[in-house]
Amino acid sequence: xxxxxxxxxxxxxxxxxxxxxxxxxxxxxxxxxxxxxxxxxxxxxxxxxxxxxxxxxxxxxxxxxxxxxxxxxxxxxxxxxxxxxxxxxxxxxxxxxxxxxxxxxxxxxxxxxxxxxxxxxxxxxxxxxxxxxxxxxxxxxxxxxxxxxxxxxxxxxxxxxxxxxxxxxxxxxxxxxxxxxxxxxxxxxxxxxxxxxxxxxxxxxxxxxxxxxxxxxxxxxxxxxxxx
Numbered sequence: 001x002x003x004x005x006x007x008x009x010x011x012x013x014x015x016x017x018x019x020x021x022x023x024x025x026x027x028x029x030x031x032x033x034x035x036x037x038x039x040x041x042x043x044x045x046x047x048x049x050x051x052x053x054x055x056x057x058x059x060x061x062x063x064x065x066x067x068x069x070x071x072x073x074x075x076x077x078x079x080x081x082x083x084x085x086x087x088x089x090x091x092x093x094x095x096x097x098x099x100x101x102x103x104x105x106x107x108x109x110x111x112x113x114x115x116x117x118x119x120x121x122x123x124x125x126x127x128x129x130x131x132x133x134x135x136x137x138x139x140x141x142x143x144x145x146x147x148x149x150x151x152x153x154x155x156x157x158x159x160x161x162x163x164x165x166x167x168x169x170x171x172x173x174x175x176x177x178x179x180x181x182x183x184x185x186x187x188x189x190x191x192x193x194x195x196x197x198x199x200x201x202x203x204x205x206x207x208x209x210x211x212x213x214x215x216x217x218x219x220x221x222x223x224x225x226x227x228x
Contacts (some may be wrong), residue, residue: 066084070084070085102138108120
């Protein structure tokens with residue numbers, strides 16, 4: 001009587017890894033663009049927070065009122081007033097200039113001028129006269145807009161310094177870094193990164209939820225993390 005060959009443990013592990021990789025690839029093909037889009041969508045709102053963070057450190061008055069009006073227009077999806085933009089761009093305080101730059105980049109994005117918006121964010125990121133928080137915002141936003149045009153290694157190189165637990169951009173930057181690791185076929189690094197995001201209570205709940213799902217697919221247990 002012939003004996004049915006039994007697959008060894010190494011073979012089973014290879015099969016399991018292949019199936020898991022196919023699952024992750026399918027997930028990225030279906031949800032990848034949505035994830036990057038969601039990351040991009042929340043960043044402009046944080047610009048308002050940065051403005052108010054620095055608001056009382058800067059001169060108040062008419063310029064502050066114009067900056068406030070511009071932020072409201074951005075939040076409502078309206079095109080920025082050219083006269084207001086000009087006033088803020090000529091302001092002596094770097095924070096106001098950053099708000100103007102954010103508004104221009106946001107307007108370009110809404111018009112579909114991704115290349116122009118990315119260039120605007122790149123200029124912000126390189127502007128050493130701006131507070132680091134604004135420059136980091138610009139870096140994350142630029143990478144989100146150009147994610148599909150960058151190599152995974154470029155994404156990691158540019159965002160890894162911001163993808164640190166406790167940092168304000170950990171959720172957005174970390175998520176893109178983890179996706180880049182997946183594309184680089186480094187699931188162990190992606191899993192650890194997703195798990196760290198899921199466990200960080202300072203990260204928005206929506207991002208933590210996605211990260212927990214991805215960590216689970218990658219075999220990293222984060223059960224109960226998102227509910228905390």
